[in-house]
Amino acid sequence: MSRILFHRHAPLAVVAALFLLPLALGNFGIGLMNDIGIGAMVALGLVMLTGVGGVTSFGQAAFVGIAAYSTAWLTAAQGLSPWLGLLFALATTGGAALVIGMLTLRLGSHYLPISTIAWGLSVPLVLSNIEALGSHTGMSNIVPIHIGGYSLASSGAMYYLIWGTLGLVYLFSSNLLRSRQGRAMRSLRGGNSLLASVGADGYHLRLKLFVYSALVAGLAGWLYAHNSRYVSPSTFDVHGSINYLLMAVVGGLLQLPGALIGSAIVILLRNTLQDVLPLLSSRGTQLEVIVFSLLFLLLLHRARAGVCGFALKLAAKYRRAPAPVAPPPRGDTQPLARRSQPAAGKTILSARNVTRRFGGLVAVNDVSFDIAAGEIVGLIGPNGAGKSTMFNLLTGAIGLSSGTVSFMDRDVTKLSQRDIAQLGMARTFQHVKLRPQMSLLDNVALGAHGRTRSGLLAAGLGLDKHEERQIFLEARTQLARIGLAGREHELAGALPLGTQRLLEIARALMGDPVMLVLDEPAAGLRHGEKQELAELLKQLRRDGVTIMIVEHDMDFVMKLVDRLVVMNFGSKLMEGDPAAVRRDAGVQAAYLGGDLAEEQSDNTKQAVCLGDAA
Ligand SMILES: Nc1ncnc2c1ncn2[C@@H]1O[C@H](COP(=O)(O)OP(=O)(O)OP(=O)(O)O)[C@@H](O)[C@H]1O
Numbered sequence: 001m002s003r004i005l006f007h008r009h010a011p012l013a014v015v016a017a018l019f020l021l022p023l024a025l026g027n028f029g030i031g032l033m034n035d036i037g038i039g040a041m042v043a044l045g046l047v048m049l050t051g052v053g054g055v056t057s058f059g060q061a062a063f064v065g066i067a068a069y070s071t072a073w074l075t076a077a078q079g080l081s082p083w084l085g086l087l088f089a090l091a092t093t094g095g096a097a098l099v100i101g102m103l104t105l106r107l108g109s110h111y112l113p114i115s116t117i118a119w120g121l122s123v124p125l126v127l128s129n130i131e132a133l134g135s136h137t138g139m140s141n142i143v144p145i146h147i148g149g150y151s152l153a154s155s156g157a158m159y160y161l162i163w164g165t166l167g168l169v170y171l172f173s174s175n176l177l178r179s180r181q182g183r184a185m186r187s188l189r190g191g192n193s194l195l196a197s198v199g200a201d202g203y204h205l206r207l208k209l210f211v212y213s214a215l216v217a218g219l220a221g222w223l224y225a226h227n228s229r230y231v232s233p234s235t236f237d238v239h240g241s242i243n244y245l246l247m248a249v250v251g252g253l254l255q256l257p258g259a260l261i262g263s264a265i266v267i268l269l270r271n272t273l274q275d276v277l278p279l280l281s282s283r284g285t286q287l288e289v290i291v292f293s294l295l296f297l298l299l300l301h302r303a304r305a306g307v308c309g310f311a312l313k314l315a316a317k318y319r320r321a322p323a324p325v326a327p328p329p330r331g332d333t334q335p336l337a338r339r340s341q342p343a344a345g346k347t348i349l350s351a352r353n354v355t356r357r358f359g360g361l362v363a364v365n366d367v368s369f370d371i372a373a374g375e376i377v378g379l380i381g382p383n384g385a386g387k388s389t390m391f392n393l394l395t396g397a398i399g400l401s402s403g404t405v406s407f408m409d410r411d412v413t414k415l416s417q418r419d420i421a422q423l424g425m426a427r428t429f430q431h432v433k434l435r436p437q438m439s440l441l442d443n444v445a446l447g448a449h450g451r452t453r454s455g456l457l458a459a460g461l462g463l464d465k466h467e468e469r470q471i472f473l474e475a476r477t478q479l480a481r482i483g484l485a486g487r488e489h490e491l492a493g494a495l496p497l498g499t500q501r502l503l504e505i506a507r508a509l510m511g512d513p514v515m516l517v518l519d520e521p522a523a524g525l526r527h528g529e530k531q532e533l534a535e536l537l538k539q540l541r542r543d544g545v546t547i548m549i550v551e552h553d554m555d556f557v558m559k560l561v562d563r564l565v566v567m568n569f570g571s572k573l574m575e576g577d578p579a580a581v582r583r584d585a586g587v588q589a590a591y592l593g594g595d596l597a598e599e600q601s602d603n604t605k606q607a608v609c610l611g612d613a614a
Contacts, residue, residue, distance in 0.1 A: 015167070022159050030155045032267060034227055037162040039263035041169055041220040043247040044256060045213030048173055050245070051253030052182075053209040054189045055105070056113040059120025060244050063214040065236025067093045067221030069127055072139045072231045077132065082145045086222050093218030094211055096123075101210040105203060120238045128233035138232030145226045158227045165223060166260075169216055172460035173256055176212075179459030179468065183446045185209055187435050193397055194433040196417035197426070198511060199450020208456055246292065250299060252308025254437075261307050269295075333469045336451060338512050339424060341544035342408070344374035348514060348546060349394070354403035356389055363389040365570040366403070371515070376537060376547040378557045380581075381567035382590055387550045388430050390567065391519055394548075395427050396420040408514060422450050424514030428504040428521060430550075436493025440484055443492045443503055445475040447510025471510075478506040483532065498524035502533065515546040522556050534560050558582070566590070 022030050042060055049055050070092040071085030104115040128136045144153035145161065152158050176182045184200040188209075192202035225231050243266065251262025273291055277284035303310045342348055349371040356364040364386045371377050379387050392398045394405055396417035404413045412420050421427075426447070434443050448471045454464035479485055482502040492503060501521050508516055518537075522530050530553070537547055537560060551557045557564070558578045566573040566581060568590040574581065581587055 018163055022156050027155060030159050032271065034155055034158055034162050036260075036263045036267050037159075037166050038220045038224050038227065039244065039247055039267055040260045041162075041166050041223070042217045042244045043251065043259035043263050044166075044169060044173060045216035045220075046244055046248040047251075047253055047256055047259050048177075048185075048216075049209050049213035050248060051255075051258070052177065052185050052188070053206055055206060055210065056245075057116045057120075057213070058113060058238055058241050058245065059116040059118075059123070060213070060217050061236045061238070061240030062120050062123035063093050063097060063217035064221035064224060064240070064244075065123055065127060065231075065233065066096050067218035068225040068231045068236070069133055069139070071222050071225050072142050073133060075226075076139055076142045082143060082222075082226055085225075086219075089222045090215055090218050093214050093221070097211045097214030098207075101207045101214075105206050105210060116241075117238060120241045124233040124237040127236070134232075136233065138230065140230045142225050142229045142231070144229070152226070155227070158223070162223050162227065165219060169219065170256060170260075173216075175462045176456060176460045177256070179464050180445075180449060180452050180454050180471065181205070181208070181456050181459050183438070183442055184449050186438060186442075187446055190433055190435055193417065193429075195449075196397070197395070197421055197429075197433075198447050198507065199418055199421045201418055212456070246296060248306075249296070250306055252306030252310075252312075254305060255308040255312065258306050258308040265307070330469060333466075333473045336448065336470045336474050336512070339514070341514060342373040344372075344544070346373045347371070348373050348408055349548075350404075350406045351390075351394065352404045352406075354390070354393055354405060355401045356386075356393055356398065357401045362570050364393060364567075367567065367570075367572045368403075369565050369572065369575055371546060371548060373514070373546050374541060374544060375563060376541055376549065376561045378561040378564045378578075379548060379550045379567065380552075380554070380557060380564055381573070384569075385567040386570040387567055388519060389570075391427065391517055391548075391550060395425055395517055418450075421511065424512070425517060426508035426511040426513035426515070427517040428501065428508055428519055430519040432497065432500045432504055434492045434500055434503060434507075436491065438492060439489050440479060440492055440495075440503060441472065441475050441488040444478050444506045444510055445471050447478075447507035448474065450511055474510060475506075478509050481509070481536065482506045496524070498522075498526070498529060501525070502529075505533075505536070509540075513545060515548065516540065518547065518549045518551075520550055520552060522551055522553050530556055 021033065025033065042064055046057065046060055049057055049060075067089035070089040071082060074080045074085045074088050075082050100119055104112060104119075107115055127133055133139060144151050145158075146152065147161075150157075152161055177186065184195060184198075184205050185208075187195060187200075188202060188205060195202040195205065247262035247266045248259055249262065250258075250265050251260065252258030270288065270292075273288045274284070277287045277291075281287055299306070305313070347370050350368075351370075352368050354364055354367045355362065367386075367390065379390060381387055389398070393400055394407075396412065396415055396419070400413055404411060406412060407420060407425060408423050410423065412423065415423075435446075438446075452467055452471060454467050458464045476485070476488060479488060482505060484499070484503070484506075492500065495503065501524060505516070505518065505521060508518075522533055525533060534556065537549075541547060549557065549561065561578060563575070563577055564581045565575045566584075566587050568586075573586050573590060574584050576584070
């Protein structure tokens with residue numbers, strides 16, 4: 001009870017303290033608070049972009065600069081209102097971010113951060129060469145903001161605008177992270193394949209985050225220009241960007257409050273150093289850079305998750321249960337709409353002459369088979385037979401070298417993984433792809449991405465609550481289905497591997513699939529858990545879901561499936577019911593070794609199982 005009261009009242013106490021703070025501060029203190037607020041806003045965008053989205057940006061100050069110069073030019077040179085300046089600043093910043101993002105966000109690994117340095121360097125260079133913008137000296141005499149007839153010329157008045165805006169941005173970002181879009185954004189680090197499997201588009205999510213963080217930097221730039229009433233290009237160079245990144249890292253890149261804490265620490269520390277270092281040496285400014293570099297190194301060694309991450313780790317030691325993040329269920333919540341399942345027996349998937357080459361290696365060679373609605377089909381074969389590659393081809397994770405695949409009466413040979421997922425094919429992965437730092441409920445809820453619609457704006461404004469309740473209602477049902485009811489708020493990373501595989505099945509079921517493609521779901525499960533999994537899969541078959549399964553535990557597979565497709569060396573060896581497969585000499589030879597002598601030791605256990613089952 002006291003914890004609930006704390007969670008409810010702590011934000012109110014912070015708001016009240018911030019409201020009253022100017023009464024206790026002089027002009028200098030208020031000026032510092034304004035700098036902290038503006039810095040925190042840019043750092044907050046970086047927490048979203050770098051911490052959540054995994055895109056490291058060394059060019060965020062450039063967006064602050066584009067916005068600051070836009071409003072400076074419109075108000076000081078054109079004599080228009082700062083409020084028009086705000087719209088113009090957001091338009092130029094958002095437009096620039098969209099173009100830069102489209103040009104750079106497809107770059108992988110270290111190329112993307114390097115590209116951010118490129119535009120981080122070029123934007124201030126361009127600004128300093130435009131005469132109409134004051135060239136190297138910048139622009140002064142920027143008019144103050146007015147609200148009605150009230151001028152925000154004093155730093156005390158700007159304080160409330162800056163911190164009020166920061167509060168709104170914080171609220172919007174916090175709502176966004178807890179939404180359907182936010183769950184997908186928080187999963188960006190899990191890779192495009194995970195996102196595509198739930199019907200989400202990693203590139204567009206990254207682009208949205210990029211533009212969002214740039215718009216937040218743009219808001220900060222607008223406030224900066226009208227707070228300092230002066231802009232110059234050097235403020236917005238790469239040095240400035242590194243400063244913002246430092247704030248986010250010091251505070252904690254993974255939590256929104258980190259932006260605020262980091263900005264306060266960096267600005268207050270810089271201010272103190274500027275007072276103290278000149279007393280120690282005549283080269284105080286150079287010493288300041290060295291002190292900050294050392295601080296950065298120390299942080300990377302000792303507390304990579306920043307102050308916030310450190311505090312959370314400490315708090316977790318004393319916390320009794322993880323804090324709930326999902327809205328609690330309500331009696332009147334309607335379930336999500338379901339798709340109608342195809343009639344039992346209808347062919348829903350046809351693979352024809354499917355071939356996939358990796359250089360000179362033919363991983364899948366001219367394989368054809370059909371799958372009918374309501375079947376459980378096993379895809380088996382010795383290690384390296386091409387099963388996972390076949391799954392990747394069917395689900396669209398990789399492209400075919402030749403052949404065709406049709407699913408639900410559509411040729412899906414050239415469709416993306418995401419489009420195939422939207423048609424009703426859900427999958428799990430041989431190497432589990434979960435978000436370890438997200439709760440079980442959030443991981444499962446992610447699976448409904450393709451079935452639900454709420455966009456970024458609705459999420460940020462908190463207009464998605466009805467859909468969120470529907471998603472979490474179903475996520476709780478799916479969790480209960482795999483035996484994890486009551487553990488919704490635990491972290492997925494804390495589960496044993498076998499249970500993580502079950503969690504992947506629950507996530508796949510959230511897509512309301514026509515067909516479930518399971519890659520070694522029983523690996524890591526104990527005997528009793530395997531029996532429960534078999535029961536779950538049989539129940540799903542009764543519910544009309546078609547299942548294709550790769551599994552090495554022959555005993556498990558033979559008792560579960562209606563039909564088997566056997567692969568060996570990339571080709572289809574045979575197809576038939578379990579009894580026929582057990583009897584087949586070719587299959588026995590493949591599993592016993594035969595010509596595959598080098599695989600014998602690996603497969604002895606499987607071969608024995610095959611024999612046992614027979
Ligand atoms: N991306 C890739 N690049 C190159 N070769 C690959 C790639 N993916 C798979 N292969 C090769 O294709 C062959 C089939 O691999 P695949 O993983 O599909 O077999 P599998 O039957 O699933 O094996 P296992 O049961 O051990 O998982 C192997 O020789 C593998 O090394």
